[in-house]
Amino acid sequence: MSVDLTWDLVADVRQLLSYHFMLNALRAGTIVAVVCGAIGYFMVLRRQSFVGHTLAVIGFPGAAGAIWLGVSSGFGYYGFCIAGALVIAALPGGGRAGSGLGGAGEESAVVGTVQGFALACGFLFVSLYKGFLSGLNNLLFGTITGVADHQVITLLIAGVLCLAVLVAIARPLLFVSVDPDVARASGVPVRLVGTVYLVLLGTAAAGASQITGSLLVFALLVAPAATASRLTARPYLGLGLSVLIAVLVTWLGEAFAFFSPYPIGFWVTTLAFGAYLLATGYGLLRERLGRRLVTA
Amino acid sequence: MSAVLELDRAAVAVAGRTIWSGVSLQVQAGEFVAILGPNGVGKSTLLKAVLGLTPLSGGAMTVLGDRPGHVNGRIGYLPQRRAFDPNTRVRGVDIVRLGLDGDRWGVPLPGRLAGSAGRRARERVEEVIALVGAGAYAGRPIGQCSGGEQQRLLIAQALIRGPELLVLDEPLDSLDVTNQASVSALIRDVCRSQNVAVLLVAHDVNPILPYLDQVIYLAHGGAVMGPPEEVITADTLTMLYGTPIDVLRDRAGRLVVVGQPDAHAEHR
Numbered sequence: 001m002s003v004d005l006t007w008d009l010v011a012d013v014r015q016l017l018s019y020h021f022m023l024n025a026l027r028a029g030t031i032v033a034v035v036c037g038a039i040g041y042f043m044v045l046r047r048q049s050f051v052g053h054t055l056a057v058i059g060f061p062g063a064a065g066a067i068w069l070g071v072s073s074g075f076g077y078y079g080f081c082i083a084g085a086l087v088i089a090a091l092p093g094g095g096r097a098g099s100g101l102g103g104a105g106e107e108s109a110v111v112g113t114v115q116g117f118a119l120a121c122g123f124l125f126v127s128l129y130k131g132f133l134s135g136l137n138n139l140l141f142g143t144i145t146g147v148a149d150h151q152v153i154t155l156l157i158a159g160v161l162c163l164a165v166l167v168a169i170a171r172p173l174l175f176v177s178v179d180p181d182v183a184r185a186s187g188v189p190v191r192l193v194g195t196v197y198l199v200l201l202g203t204a205a206a207g208a209s210q211i212t213g214s215l216l217v218f219a220l221l222v223a224p225a226a227t228a229s230r231l232t233a234r235p236y237l238g239l240g241l242s243v244l245i246a247v248l249v250t251w252l253g254e255a256f257a258f259f260s261p262y263p264i265g266f267w268v269t270t271l272a273f274g275a276y277l278l279a280t281g282y283g284l285l286r287e288r289l290g291r292r293l294v295t296a
Numbered sequence: 297m298s299a300v301l302e303l304d305r306a307a308v309a310v311a312g313r314t315i316w317s318g319v320s321l322q323v324q325a326g327e328f329v330a331i332l333g334p335n336g337v338g339k340s341t342l343l344k345a346v347l348g349l350t351p352l353s354g355g356a357m358t359v360l361g362d363r364p365g366h367v368n369g370r371i372g373y374l375p376q377r378r379a380f381d382p383n384t385r386v387r388g389v390d391i392v393r394l395g396l397d398g399d400r401w402g403v404p405l406p407g408r409l410a411g412s413a414g415r416r417a418r419e420r421v422e423e424v425i426a427l428v429g430a431g432a433y434a435g436r437p438i439g440q441c442s443g444g445e446q447q448r449l450l451i452a453q454a455l456i457r458g459p460e461l462l463v464l465d466e467p468l469d470s471l472d473v474t475n476q477a478s479v480s481a482l483i484r485d486v487c488r489s490q491n492v493a494v495l496l497v498a499h500d501v502n503p504i505l506p507y508l509d510q511v512i513y514l515a516h517g518g519a520v521m522g523p524p525e526e527v528i529t530a531d532t533l534t535m536l537y538g539t540p541i542d543v544l545r546d547r548a549g550r551l552v553v554v555g556q557p558d559a560h561a562e563h564r
Contacts, residue, residue, distance in 0.1 A: 045385075045386070047381075167402065167403055168401055168402060169401065170402070170403045171394075171397065171398060171400055171401065171402060171403055171404065172398060172399060172400070172401065174386075174390075174394065174398065175394045175398030175399065178380075178384065178386050178391060178394070178438075179391065179394065179398075181373075181375035181377070182373055182374075182375060182394075182395070182453070182454075183394075183398060183399070184349065185347050185349065185368055185371075185373040185375070186368060186369075186373075186395075186398060186399040187368060187369075187399050188398070188399045229385040230385070232385075233385045233386055233387045233390075233436070233437040234387060234390065235386055235390055236403065236404075236406065238385070
């Protein structure tokens, strides 16, 4: 395959789309970005970033174990991430959000212990399955060349299910995330909503791991959401912005990865980080200007 | 007048330990009632029992003519809390709106798509925000509002369904003296103008003392209820605690309770 980047953007895009693996990468990337942008928005709101990171890392032993046993890595990702979500939800206080009113925090030690154990298991499976080194890199940092048609279908089904459930629970989830005590008194099943959300988070992490790798899932789960919440305090607008940023970052990241020798995980992560920096700068600028207007 | 809350020899136990027992009292519609008493005596537990979040271990309780927990849609609740984290990037107006329909599944349709129901909801949000005087900062992220501003927005949230009973757990705690006075006056105004009964747990009775109809004083596993001038007296409290208690009045008319066990943080 020979790739030439020219100044003719239309020709570049045409060139990019002429490869089937790139089409699949874009399809998979788009699905993953929409899901991660939406699920991640609530993760940031609920201050469950550490749980999200742990669920993503749990996908690694899942995938490594699946490959060692000779089954599709997708089973490993989804199986381990969803099981991990249920385990964390079952931990005392584990499914509770570190809401804006404080709380949580103390169980992060438990979650961290689980995460360390998961990584260790992953490396064990990798060493049990000999001759796997390039695969290890892909598991951890992702690849755009490896997305097969059936994987896109699986991602699509999981993604549509995820979003449907998220839409169904979005409003009580928002309530529980910012104000759990009042939500409970209003009759919201706080524990159930928290558990369902963790399963969604696990599913999203499992899907994204297959594109960006286990270590860089975070780029898609946390950065677009954090960027969006810097830009607006309207919850549903923030949710939409988060999805939009995630999709843009993924498309650009995949295109850059296509035209450069560097891996997709690097590009997606770097672009997401750049977006966050820009949004933070914009927020600070607006605050300073606002203050000057008030004092003037 | 009808009773919004009635306890008949009620008792509550948490983890097998009886917190209070033999408590009988009545709160009438539109009354402003404070729940007082030393730390750890079960003031918040009483509110949780009213909401049906903590079951009774004995006796009976009727809330708005029904069993506790069955009528929470007609009760506005403001739990004991610290302030919102400064990084909470959700607007005050969204927090208020959650009080109206936050327990419903799905997502609200945006703007015009929501039709007349959506417009009514938005108008109701504006109405309660105006009622508590929070219009100037309701559009800001709640984490960036001051303690007093957050408390007003949360009172608006508690009021949005037009409740018959407001249950407030230490709403004045963590506010400075000026805000304590203005939030107390706001609660009194709401109580009178909306004819909603208020059940308020207080650490310090003084900011609300002029507005109170009744006081529930919890101590020693029991309770006394009556008008403040009858309950917060040396005789009543001495009887309740079983040890000598003095109630002093300073020059500004502020009450100071002296001699109660675990009194170090009481009625400053």
